[in-house]
Amino acid sequence: MAARTPAGEPGSLTGAFGLLGFSGRFGNPYESGDLDDPEEHPVPEGLYRWARPGAAGTAEELTIGFKSGTPVSVDGAELPLVELITTLNRRVGRHGIGRFSGLEHLAGGEKVLEVREMPAALLLLRTARHLETAVLEAETIREKMHLEQIWVREALEGRWFGELRRASQNFMESCAEGVTGTVTWQLTGHGADTRAIRAEAPRYVRSREEWERRSVAAESSPALTRHPLGRTYA
Template sequence: MKTSRRGIRSFHDITRSDVDVRRPIVTLFSGGLDSTYLLHRLVQAGSTEVHALGVDVGGDEQPEQIRRIADQLGVRLHLVDGRAAFVEEFVKPAIAAHGVYLDTHPVSSSLSRPLIARTAVQVARELDAQMILHTANRSQNTLRRLNGALEQLGFQGYFGTPYDLDPVGREMKIKELRAIGLDEMAERSASGDSNLWCREFESGSLDDPENHAVPESYYRWTATRGTPDAEDLEVTFHAGTPVAVDGRELPLTDIIELLNRTVGAHGLGRHTGLEHLADGIKVLEVREMPAAWLLLASRRHLETAVLEAEALREKIHVEQIWVREALEGRWYGGLRAACQAFVTALVAPVTGTVRWRLAGSRTSTVSIVAADPKYVRSREDWEWAAIREEISHLGGAVNDGNGNGSTQW
């Protein structure tokens, strides 16, 4: 990664001569070990106006814990409810674009990071802050997604993560925080990231792709709760967007929350995949995304029902361009926007309903009903109709398949 004039890549960068640590600093804060330790270091460095920003995108973070840590460190806390914007401006476009990384798993942090970055820029401008900090390290794709978004959004101050070139060991962080009374920084065997669309686990005990058994306790939506009875579930789309479940119209946020519980109860929607870092090295990530799994599969069924084959083939090609731009931290770039416009136009006729029978590993569709379908409901009837039409154009006659009449040319 190139070092820019405004780049923060180490703790030394925060305290260099051209940085005034007494001016407001905005730090992305989740209440976890890395972001808590960064706040501690800023206070140690003499920063007198540290603003910890938490953006709620429907994850597992506990507001009470976040407030308690911020109060103990003496920093100012800003909690922003970003759930509606996350779903409408980021998840909804990803559904239309079939945001799936190389056919392995739906993208997730690629969707939340642009919103978090945008919120940070808004808060920083309101405070006249000179710096936005986050805590991603070089083994996390979040680093280039946040930095890329901050760059594209035109933030003119300093931004970045001190952990890029100046990592601090987990044990050291815990020791220093315990010394100031923050004993609640309990050790975890893996890192997690969560939002309404996805719960993700990585690092620690999940570092090794060749040995990465995931403890069942990590899962929430798909956690084992016995064997539920089979049940039917119907999802309705309008112009490529989910609008109803079992005939009941709901906001998209409610649809996602409902499907995470209902589909997840059948153990569906777990994904394991390798994703590349900026230099091409691959790292393992584990996800549970029940609603994403069912919604993307349902929309694809309806697309195949209404779109011409060539149009669908081209859409699949454009989808991966869309995914690449989002993945590489270029959400606010022109190429992703152009891909989005193409996708939005193409899915306009994708309206209909898909009914599933949820039954664990035996889950399957039982009904696909499109508003303007290209499918046939009886192959035999279609064949005879097609034959009649072709022969009639040639001036002949055709029998009805039951021995009545004869084929004439």
């Protein structure tokens, strides 16, 4: 029996488990059937298409590249976006990474349980956040995180063409312009850990010891006078 995801991608109903599931390129949500009751919802291992622990056998490293806020490469090889997502779903998922479960909000205030697998989405979002942190000012990041929730709410509640969604997206696109670089991950059955964060225009220091020495030297410089509140000025 065929189904369609919201994005129009072909999907299928997971009838073998009595659950409703839509298969798309970016993620697979599962609901209903045995997942109706949040207080008791065993999830069959065979349900998952990508996120299957132990499929990889051993740990592996993987590098994701971004250019101006857009994912463009895996392990240095530039890929079209659809192929990049497909590759990450397979490689990240075979370590069992990318499973989610939680309560979804309904229009009347009720909540329903939904289980998802989104290996590519998980690592892409985490990669983007690391690179944003590397290049953006702290205050900009804080405001962006707030506007992300506004963008999601406006989109989910049907106001895609509203000015608030457009305004919040303009802000985020402006932030994304400088988000260029790579993040290398080590993937294991226990999760994903960073091994290298390299930004094109970073704000990070590469030697904390050296930075601390310079900071101490600047603090003790006779050319600077200490302000009563702890600041220094010439």
